[in-house]
Amino acid sequence: xxxxxxxxxxxxxxxxxxxxxxCEIDPQAKQIVRELRKPVALCFDVKGGPCRTFRFDRxxxxxxxxxxxxxxxxxxxxxxxxNLLIAExxxxxxVKGAIRLIRFLTGDFTKLTDRLExxxxxxxxxxxxxxxxEQSTLMTLYTVAGAISGxxxxxxxxxxxxxxxxxxxxxxxIKDTAAVTIRVENGRFTTLYAPTEHxxxxxxxxxxxxxxxxxxxxxxxxxxMCKGNIRLAGVLSMVDNxxxxxxxxxxxxx
Amino acid sequence: xxxFPTYTHTESRKWFDRALQVIPSGIYGHLGPSEGxxxxxxxxxxxxxxxxxxxxxxxxxxxxxxxxxxxxPNVLGYNDPEVDAAALAQMKDGNCTTAPSYKxxxxxxxxxxxxxxxxxxxxxxxxxxxxxxxxxxARAHTRKKKIFFFKGYYHGNDPWAMKADYPxxxxxxxxxxxxxxxxxxxxxxxxxxxxxxxxAALIAQPYDHxxxxxxxCADREKWQAVRRFCDERGIVLIFDDVRxxxxxxxxxxxxxxxxxxxxxxxxKALANGYNMSATCGREFLKAAAxxxxxxxSYWMSAxxxxxxIACINKMKRxxxxxxxxxxxxxxTAKFKEVAAQNGFDLVVSGExxxxxxxxxxxxxxxxxxEWVAECVSRGxxxxxxxxxxxxxxxxxxxxxxxxxxxxxxxSVVAKRHPDQLIxx
Numbered sequence: 314x315x316x317x318x319x320x321x322x323x324x325x326x327x328x329x330x331x332x333x334x335x336c337e338i339d340p341q342a343k344q345i346v347r348e349l350r351k352p353v354a355l356c357f358d359v360k361g362g363p364c365r366t367f368r369f370d371r372x373x374x375x376x377x378x379x380x381x382x383x384x385x386x387x388x389x390x391x392x393x394x395x396n397l398l399i400a401e402x403x404x405x406x407x408v409k410g411a412i413r414l415i416r417f418l419t420g421d422f423t424k425l426t427d428r429l430e431x432x433x434x435x436x437x438x439x440x441x442x443x444x445x446x447e448q449s450t451l452m453t454l455y456t457v458a459g460a461i462s463g464x465x466x467x468x469x470x471x472x473x474x475x476x477x478x479x480x481x482x483x484x485x486x487i488k489d490t491a492a493v494t495i496r497v498e499n500g501r502f503t504t505l506y507a508p509t510e511h512x513x514x515x516x517x518x519x520x521x522x523x524x525x526x527x528x529x530x531x532x533x534x535x536x537x538m539c540k541g542n543i544r545l546a547g548v549l550s551m552v553d554n555x556x557x558x559x560x561x562x563x564x565x566x567x
Numbered sequence: 568x569x570x571f572p573t574y575t576h577t578e579s580r581k582w583f584d585r586a587l588q589v590i591p592s593g594i595y596g597h598l599g600p601s602e603g604x605x606x607x608x609x610x611x612x613x614x615x616x617x618x619x620x621x622x623x624x625x626x627x628x629x630x631x632x633x634x635x636x637x638x639x640p641n642v643l644g645y646n647d648p649e650v651d652a653a654a655l656a657q658m659k660d661g662n663c664t665t666a667p668s669y670k671x672x673x674x675x676x677x678x679x680x681x682x683x684x685x686x687x688x689x690x691x692x693x694x695x696x697x698x699x700x701x702x703x704x705a706r707a708h709t710r711k712k713k714i715f716f717f718k719g720y721y722h723g724n725d726p727w728a729m730k731a732d733y734p735x736x737x738x739x740x741x742x743x744x745x746x747x748x749x750x751x752x753x754x755x756x757x758x759x760x761x762x763x764x765x766x767a768a769l770i771a772q773p774y775d776h777x778x779x780x781x782x783x784c785a786d787r788e789k790w791q792a793v794r795r796f797c798d799e800r801g802i803v804l805i806f807d808d809v810r811x812x813x814x815x816x817x818x819x820x821x822x823x824x825x826x827x828x829x830x831x832x833x834x835k836a837l838a839n840g841y842n843m844s845a846t847c848g849r850e851f852l853k854a855a856a857x858x859x860x861x862x863x864s865y866w867m868s869a870x871x872x873x874x875x876i877a878c879i880n881k882m883k884r885x886x887x888x889x890x891x892x893x894x895x896x897x898x899t900a901k902f903k904e905v906a907a908q909n910g911f912d913l914v915v916s917g918e919x920x921x922x923x924x925x926x927x928x929x930x931x932x933x934x935x936x937e938w939v940a941e942c943v944s945r946g947x948x949x950x951x952x953x954x955x956x957x958x959x960x961x962x963x964x965x966x967x968x969x970x971x972x973x974x975x976x977x978s979v980v981a982k983r984h985p986d987q988l989i990x991x
Contacts, residue, residue: 473732481930513931535592539600541608547931549604549952550779557732
């Protein structure tokens with residue numbers, strides 16, 4: 314069962330959270346932010362849910378917790394309302410800085426989220442382009458990684474897995490391509506979009522094609538582990554629990 | 568230079584690939600690569616051809632000194648001649664019959680004579696059957712719902728014994744499970760009050776022998792406090808002796824800790840590999856046990872009963888708990904010694920009969936997994952995440968051989984990680 318509050322966290326930390334990586338690795342997104350006239354710090358504040366501020370400037374996108382430093386703010390009266398925004402890809406109206414920033418919301422921000430959607434929900438035709446395929450897979454990795462922490466801290470089932478995960482940092486990656494870190498502290502998860510130098514556990518997919526197949530549910534994780542295509546090491550009770558949360562991610566972001 | 572050549576697994580791998588085509592995961596569960604943590608996969612034998620004593624051989628003919636004993640069932644040695652002779656003789660007389668064999672009665676009588684708390688015995692096939700039966704029995708007797716567990720519990724694979732975040736498990740399946748820290752009497756009292764006294768049973772293994780962390784032995788005082796707590800509140804105390812049974816104490820691990828459990832579950836060491844399990848209980852629970860609708864097609868087969876009788880009698884004759892303590896202490900002392908010689912701090916925990924190992928040079932278990940993989944690929948079968956098991960066929964010569972392979976594997980890992988070694 315999907316819980317609306319947990320879905321809001323998955324959307325905030327997974328889908329929107331990946332905007333920072335989109336602006337870092339995608340040429341189109343880079344171009345959009347490079348042409349920004351002024352920095353924009355947009356806060357999404359969900360009542361009874363997450364609150365984060367996304368700062369866009371010519372260098373890219375950074376995300377901070379809470380609303381400090383925001384010059385535009387969108388309040389949502391419930392997680393359901395916020396989830397509707399993500400589902401329908403409509404930016405809505407800001408409650409703070411409305412006139413000044415409406416152009417950004419309906420223009421550049423929409424372009425960014427459209428690009429994100431194209432990469433996260435790719436058409437079979439688009440995936441035939443290898444460069445697009447690779448970018449799509451990478452963005453999926455970053456989205457999934459963010460959603461793992463979002464759900465670990467909010468979904469009632471994922472929180473069980475989180476509470477059973479020993480402290481430390483887990484490296485999730487695609488061999489020779491990309492890696493993220495899941496930091497665990499007293500059952501609270503944080504996603505860092507860079508590899509940790511001191512992993513207590515690691516799970517590494519052999520290549521992008523395998524990662525794409527796993528994210529899309531086309532191949533079995535256990536089967537690939539048994540074939541040796543997924544490298545595992547370290548305190549694997551951490552990976553076990555993260556895999557259980559991954560199962561929840563696929564339910565929430567299917 | 569490594570003294571022991573590393574094995575190759577060409578034929579075993581072929582069989583495993585065949586298995587992958589027709590069996591989910593190829594080998595599912597604790598004997599397979601996923602739960603068994605075969606890291607990296609190519610170091611592990613995967614599929615076996617034969618076994619004898621304390622060794623098994625894979626499909627490539629590689630021999631393994633086995634410290635996992637099929638995760639417990641091998642207690643006397645693979646193909647123990649006495650147990651096998653009893654089983655084969657029974658096979659000729661009959662096995663799965665409409666009227667159960669008299670061997671069932673003999674087996675129950677032997678368990679009642681052997682296990683301190685047993686006034687009766689009920690038979691099934693796996694550890695999970697035994698624990699599920701015990702929990703049902705407690706609920707039938709008390710007419711209460713909740714079950715207390717100690718943190719990190721494992722009592723088999725039925726839905727009630729799992730956790731809500733496991734695939735296929737519903738929150739409703741585990742809604743009556745209450746988890747408390749090991750031997751935390753205050754937490755038990757609080758949990759009991761919060762449950763409004765609606766607690767049927769407390770189920771626990773004799774001590775905390777969980778995976779991925781040092782095992783923590785119990786003591787008599789702690790168990791006596793838990794026994795008192797249960798007695799004062801009418802809670803049924805269930806000992807899950809599936810893993811430890813007959814390795815700590817032939818009269819039951821509750822007896823080892825100076826108490827009497829109300830129900831005690833056995834499986835692994837019961838029949839030296841012949842498939843059966845049993846729950847034994849006290850007289851006051853016999854009526855509840857009789858009332859349960861709980862049976863299976865093969866649960867009264869006679870061959871395993873004959874094997875169990877031979878196995879229990881031989882364990883008594885050998886005094887296997889004392890034997891395992893002596894061998895476990897000897898083996899782990901040697902492991903620690905060769906670890907130190909190579910710059911490793913090897914932590915040994917748990918009871919010697921079921922020792923758990925961990926290299927403490929790093930906090931990620933990665934060095935430990937590397938060492939275990941090097942041991943396995945040289946013919947010493949260990950597990951990197953789980954307690955080990957001893958069998959009575961293990962000789963002092965085998966222990967020395969194990970130490971030689973362990974030394975060799977340590978030296979290989981040491982050369983790869985000179986910066987992580989402890990210098991004295």
